Amino acid sequence: METLLRELAPQVLTALVRHHGGFDTCEDAVQEALLAAAMQWPVEGLPDNPKAWLITVASRRRTELWRSDTARRRREETVFARSVPDVPEVSAVDDSLTLLFLCCHPALTEASQVALTLRAVGGLTTAEIARAFLVPESTIAQRISRAKARIKAAGFAMPPPAELPERLRAVQHVLYLIFNEGYTASAGSSLHRVELSAEAIRLTRQLRAQLPDDGEVAGLLALMLLTDARRPARVSADGTPVPLDEQDRASWNAALIAEGVELITGTLASAPIGPYQLQAAISAVHDEAAHAGDTDWAQILTLYELLRTVSPGPMVTLNRIVAVAMVRGPTEGLAELDVAVADPALADHYRVDAVRAHLLALAGDRAAARKHYELAARRTLSQPERHYLISKAAAMG
Template sequence: MTVEAAVAEAFREEWGRVVATLIRVTGDWDLAEECAQEAFALALERWPRDGVPRRPGAWLTTAARNRAVDRLRRRTKEAAKLQEVATLADDHAPARDDSGVPDDRLRLIFTCCHPALPLEARVALTLRTLTGMTTAEIARAFLVSEPTMAKRLVRAKSKITNAGIPYRVPPAHLLPERTGSVLAVLYLLFNEGYAASAGADLVRRDLCAEAVRLARLLTRLMPDEPEAYGLLALMLLHHSRRAARVDAAGDLVTLEHQDRAKWDRGEIGEGVAVLEAALRRDRPGPYQLQAAIAACHATAPDAAGTDWARITELYRRLARVVPSPVVRLNQAVAVAMADGPEAGLELVDALRDSGELAGYHLLPATRADLLRRLGRRPEAAAAYREALGLASTEAERRYLAERLAGTGEDGPGEP
């Protein structure tokens, strides 16, 4: 492995831990991010000469801490914080607060999910600080412009500082008011790993694994919350298919054509068991419903044996609970599989006409697939071109280009 690859791997695995640790000891979000960035830049400079350290995370945390010390030395009014940060152990050991939770990253999520912050800001801020996702990547996940997202992040950081929001997991009686936000953060973190919003790789397994780890920690923290178990089940069932989602060349393999022998049966079994435990509490919520849909796919003997009628009904229930356009798009796909492409296309066209998913590449991609199945090749080609222009990962673009070529209408189209 090259040094550049080692630094890139360390960024994926350690960014959130380094930033969360520095936020805990300095209370300064911008300083934490800046010092973390400088530590990774220093790694690119030092590791080629000194070699990749045995514990990259500890090395990066120490380097970032030293940068923070240097910065705070220049701030005479920050003497107390200087003393606090200087005592941070070099061994990268986590510190506990009165919640008994030893993980800085989970504390960071709960801090970001304070009810004083707007929901979108809570999720976006956590993704920025926990994963190192760029503002552009987070904006794409929220289907908003980059400047809009940048303003949200600045306002959220200022609110935390000005309101004195504590960096900790709240006491048990306050957990319910933040549960929805924390679950949303973990799900978006998982989704960014499961279907990256940009870059060469469709799947970022490190982010998926981190989201699953934090979801497990959350179920231990909130053992009576069925939606926490529902989210964990959903992640496990999706994650079980990770080895089959791309081929040896890194190209996207759709669910219908995946080699099910590559699916992780152990994770499927665990996911189903976790879901059943959640459903026994008789408080179904959106994550449990999505997990039930994922279970239908994961337990089907093959693509032809998928219970699309059951999936369609589950999506109808989910759309009542979460009336989002993305859910309705997925519902349209299920309807198309259960009742035929014409029925699904009617729903997709209604979504297109509403403008709610403008700029979302999966809308024209879905429409293209349904038009192709109906034999309307020129229209399908136009929709594939539209999707191709919106897709942000190379794997998705290659897949769409192949589909466009398959229509026999792969020219440039009308100007």
């Protein structure tokens, strides 16, 4: 039932906002309707049309909220209970895409886009979002409140055609951020926040269903599936991260790998190539190797060269350098790393030290590798990664 409610939540919110306006009030009304459903449906049974039931209840609650005068609400209670006031038409069309576009409005900060998307489209409570990102609930509440205020004047509608490509890129980026934070938490005691990565995959599946011909949407979904397939092997019994080359590949999710490979193979053959497709292709090469030693690093390096051209960035730079070392040797990788660290975006980033330590270990300089593993451990905010880096430093002797 929880899955059904999360799927219906954005559709019900869309119906109310489109009909009544007032994003904030409508969103509160929908949350109360979802709560009512969670309490009543297990006892009374699932209604014939769950979406219509939620819209009716949310519409009534929205009207109650709008009538802020308690005395007047009491006088009207009898009449109100006998009718359904101005309930919006139940559409068979899923307007989740419109809602996603609204939540990723360019007037909002990236953090606000993420929070509002999880709240309005994902159906997560403010408390759930706060726990996922390890920030106070009041901080998330403020972000969501400010976001609603900023988009109030925008109205509920798809952006003009000229703005669609840029807005779609923002939607994809927000979903990508949500997935990455769930797959490798930036801080805290757990490496994974499964609720976030699962929500990102669910929403991206919805986006793919509504935009089946978009190659980058397909690439983003494939990337998530191929990456998440490795999650069962990423953490040891004590919570320490397990590097890719040491993972038990038999525990990888074969069904997700098969779906992801099929998806990226099809879209690469039929759509213009973009950064999400290239990242998915790299993940596919890793996932299709039965053993770490079977990995086609030359193909991965070629894909990173393309990705560096299409969508350069600090993490692309570091990952490409690892591929260079695997193909041409650690000495060349270290030389490229010395050049790359001039990028301010990489200054003092713990991954620079982690990559340097890895390459130094490959080159046989264990003492220097230990030093940089220790530096990386001090700089990361993730407790599982810190424990892993400390263990790697200790293994260097």
